[in-house]
Amino acid sequence: MTVAASLWMADIDGMADEDLPRLRDWLSASELARCGRFVRVQRQRQFVAGRILLRMALGSLQGVAPRDVELEDRPGAAPLLKAPVLRGPAPGFSIAHSGRWVACAVSAQTALGLDIEMRDPQRDLAALAAQAFDADEMAQWMALDEARRVVGFYSLWSGKEARFKLGDAAQAHRVDLPHEELSVVLCSALPLTELPRIKLVTLP
Numbered sequence: 001m002t003v004a005a006s007l008w009m010a011d012i013d014g015m016a017d018e019d020l021p022r023l024r025d026w027l028s029a030s031e032l033a034r035c036g037r038f039v040r041v042q043r044q045r046q047f048v049a050g051r052i053l054l055r056m057a058l059g060s061l062q063g064v065a066p067r068d069v070e071l072e073d074r075p076g077a078a079p080l081l082k083a084p085v086l087r088g089p090a091p092g093f094s095i096a097h098s099g100r101w102v103a104c105a106v107s108a109q110t111a112l113g114l115d116i117e118m119r120d121p122q123r124d125l126a127a128l129a130a131q132a133f134d135a136d137e138m139a140q141w142m143a144l145d146e147a148r149r150v151v152g153f154y155s156l157w158s159g160k161e162a163r164f165k166l167g168d169a170a171q172a173h174r175v176d177l178p179h180e181e182l183s184v185v186l187c188s189a190l191p192l193t194e195l196p197r198i199k200l201v202t203l204p
Contacts, residue, residue, distance in 0.1 A: 009198050055071070101116060112189075113165030137156050175188075
């Protein structure tokens with residue numbers, strides 16, 4: 001069986017604050033309620049962009065218009081796909097954001113967990129590692145030479161987040177995708193037949 005996934009990404013630096021009211025029209029009532037609880041405008045932009053990007057990716061996967069994809073927000077969980085109504089298994093999908101980047105991954109065959117992280121060498125990586133990494137992960141990170149510490153930290157961090165989103169870390173099949181600014185890790189419940197390419201898109 002072919003197991004495929006696609007990864008969509010958008011740069012939201014071009015999304016002006018005055019665009020937000022128009023773009024919110026894409027969202028369901030439950031999504032609007034959640035978006036309204038974000039204090040920072042940047043977080044609102046990330047949320048709106050992520051849900052539009054997901055509709056675009058799922059619409060392409062299911063062969064429907066993006067505006068025909070209906071999502072319901074669920075506190076503490078991934079959104080629920082309400083339409084189109086599917087006869088077979090629901091597609092797997094995952095959303096991630098970091099800074100000016102928003103991404104989502106979708107698959108018709110397997111559950112997914114995606115994480116992206118802007119690599120910032122100015123952060124106190126040692127303190128973050130001490131909080132987030134277990135003993136094995138810390139040892140793995142400390143074994144890296146100085147030149148690889150930043151990339152190695154974010155790779156480990158993204159891997160943990162992606163496995164958590166997948167929900168079954170023991171069965172995670174991990175792929176790392178190259179990007180100039182980001183650590184991009186995609187975990188899947190089933191091994192992917194081929195490495196997905198990042199599809200850079202412009203939001204409507």
